[in-house]
């Protein structure tokens with residue numbers, strides 16, 4: 001797997017080609033087949049073990065906590081709701097439909113690489129990098145963005161170029 005530290009360099013280097021490949025996919029790929037290919041590549045590259053050493057997503061982004069999670073998250077950290085929000089969250093973000101953690105790296109990332117929220121972490125964190133989810137053809141812009149952050153996404157996008165014979 002590529003070193004997460006090298007992803008920004010390759011993101012800039014491959015940027016034009018990555019967008020051209022997106023256009024190519026929009027013209028030639030079918031939704032169902034593309035989702036199946038992404039799922040297979042996700043199984044090839046994604047592992048909890050690698051994620052434990054990487055955590056680049058938590059270092060380069062921060063959590064969005066949905067309104068409905070706040071009470072259970074506060075309780076999980078043995079805090080009252082007000083203290084939890086004052087300590088960890090910015091105000092409500094209408095575009096994200098939730099409350100963003102105050103800082104990047106994410107405020108809930110512990111020094112040992114684990115998430116302070118454990119199984120209470122947001123669904124969006126549990127699903128990241130979304131490469132095994134449906135609708136990948138619609139989500140290509142986000143996939144390209146995530147090649148800068150996630151080694152799994154980087155490798156999947158590079159493998160897709162080979163699968164489609166794109167040079």
Ligand code: SF4
Pocket residue numbers: 050051052054055056057058128129149150151152153
């Ligand atoms: S999802 Fe991607 S960026 Fe996040 S820890 Fe796993 S490999 Fe790293």
Ligand code: SF4
Pocket residue numbers: 057058061062063106107108109110114115116117121122125
């Ligand atoms: S809430 Fe946890 S899993 Fe989500 S970005 Fe923050 S540290 Fe990572």
